[in-house]
Amino acid sequence: MKKRIYTLLGLMLPALTGLACPVCERQQPKLLQGITHGSGPASDWDYVIIAVMVAIVVFTGYFSIKMLVRPGENTPNHIKHTILTLEDGSEK
Incomplete structure (x- = not known):
């Protein structure tokens, strides 16, 4: 059970770093808000x-x-x- 939890966390943490920060989220068009960083x-x-x-x-x-x-x-x-x-x- 512990191994499954660590595996799940290991797979989820890299995905969380790709989410956009609030500043970048305001600069993106509606289609990409919350997905990517940058100016769009x-x-x-x-x-x-x-x-x-x-x-x-x-x-x-x-x-x-x-x-x-x-x-x-x-x-x-x-x-x-x-x-x-x-x-x-x-x-x-």
Whole structure:
């Protein structure tokens, strides 16, 4: 039980340091209040840039997980078969 409490505190404390202070919170637009420090976005292009970056990350994350779960390499001459085949010709 003690180990779980320490683990939970260890995971929560770094997140608390990222919350905005009251001064920074007043400078942020309503969408970002209480989330980030600093002066906030300089223009509307900042939101577009962030949206494009999020789309790229989601796209690459989806295909990375998809290729890890089901790679789809079924040809017998694929390089993975040279690793998975034992010296006597049988599969591992």
